[in-house]
Amino acid sequence: MPTITTAEEALTLVNQLPPEEKARLISKLAEDLAQNVKQRQQLAAPTPTPSVRDILTQLGPNPTPDEIEVARQGLQAAIAADPTRPIGSLRGLWAHYNSSVSEEDIAEARREMWGEYVEGDR
Numbered sequence: 001m002p003t004i005t006t007a008e009e010a011l012t013l014v015n016q017l018p019p020e021e022k023a024r025l026i027s028k029l030a031e032d033l034a035q036n037v038k039q040r041q042q043l044a045a046p047t048p049t050p051s052v053r054d055i056l057t058q059l060g061p062n063p064t065p066d067e068i069e070v071a072r073q074g075l076q077a078a079i080a081a082d083p084t085r086p087i088g089s090l091r092g093l094w095a096h097y098n099s100s101v102s103e104e105d106i107a108e109a110r111r112e113m114w115g116e117y118v119e120g121d122r
Contacts, residue, residue, distance in 0.1 A: 051078065055078060056071065
């Protein structure tokens with residue numbers, strides 16, 4: 001089998017094929033090109049930026065100052081990458097801490113915050 005080194009040499013051989021074989025060759029070439037394009041797109045695809053939730057989840061309950069700085073930089077990058085991306089609810093962000101705030105907790109916090117202010121007006 002001869003070695004083909006240029007497109008012109010390949011075209012000379014392809015022109016010797018019957019029309020059905022030319023059509024089959026074109027189909028195979030189109031499949032091959034589509035696969036090559038897909039592979040290049042996958043290689044060129046940017047690494048997805050982690051979500052705010054992912055960053056805060058990795059932070060843990062007792063972060064060091066260095067971990068906080070890394071998380072802060074990650075949060076800035078996540079927001080800069082897609083400022084329209086929803087951050088999520090605070091409840092969801094801290095769900096892994098297994099903490100819950102009851103109505104009584106909220107009422108107590110309000111009493112502590114406003115207690116002196118209200119008592120001072122009387």
